[in-house]
Structure formats: structure tokens, C-alpha cells
Amino acid sequence: MGKEQIALPDEELDWIQLRQDFGSFHPETTKEKMMRKIKENPAVPIGCLATAGALSYGLYSFRNGNRRMSQIMMRTRIAAQGFTVLALVAGVVMTYDTKQ
Numbered sequence: 286m287g288k289e290q291i292a293l294p295d296e297e298l299d300w301i302q303l304r305q306d307f308g309s310f311h312p313e314t315t316k317e318k319m320m321r322k323i324k325e326n327p328a329v330p331i332g333c334l335a336t337a338g339a340l341s342y343g344l345y346s347f348r349n350g351n352r353r354m355s356q357i358m359m360r361t362r363i364a365a366q367g368f369t370v371l372a373l374v375a376g377v378v379m380t381y382d383t384k385q
Contacts, residue, residue, distance in 0.1 A: 326376035332369030339365050 313321070323330055343358030 325380070326372060328372035329369060329376060332365055332372050335365035336362055336369060 339358050339362035343355050343362060346352075346358060347355040
């Protein structure tokens with residue numbers, strides 16, 4: 286038995302044509318996507334690590350009763366969060382500029 290050719294509207298099956306044009310499509314894994322995003326904007330993970338570090342040390346200081354260091358670390362955490370947000374915005378703006 287041979288395959289029958291069925292006439293279908295082009296606009297409904299554009300994805301089939303795309304798949305044929307590109308051949309076998311390898312979807313990006315989560316790890317590959319994460320590494321690509323880190324390479325595109327390395328300031329964001331740095332900001333996230335700084336935020337997590339300041340929060341952790343601030344909570345540790347709070348638990349040990351060192352109020353002064355706890356306050357300093359909480360303020361540092363706010364600054365690190367601000368840095369992270371600015372890095373995210375800068376990354377979005379840079380990505381938008383390169384796509385145009």
C-alpha cells in the first residue's frame with residue numbers, strides 16, 4: 286500500500302513545513318537553556334548569589350544575637366536585590382536591541 290497525498294490548506298499546517306525545512310529539531314534542555322542565559326547575562330547569577338549570601342549570613346547573625354551585623358547584612362541584601370533587578374532590566378534591554 287502506498288501513501289496517499291491529501292491536499293490540505295497551507296496556513297493550517299505551517300508547522301509541518303517548518304519541521305521539514307529545519308530537519309530534525311533538537312529542543313533545548315533545561316541545563317542548556319540555563320547555561321545560555323548565564324552566558325548572555327552573567328550579572329544576574331552573581332546578583333542572586335550575593336543576595337542569597339547576604340540573606341544567609343544575616344539570618345545566621347540574627348540567630349547568634351549579633352544585631353548590628355544582622356542589620357548590615359539585611360541592608361546588603363536589599364542592595365544585592367537592586368543590583369539583580371538592574372542586571373535583569375539591562376539584559377532585557379540588550380536582548381531587545383540585538384533583535385532589532
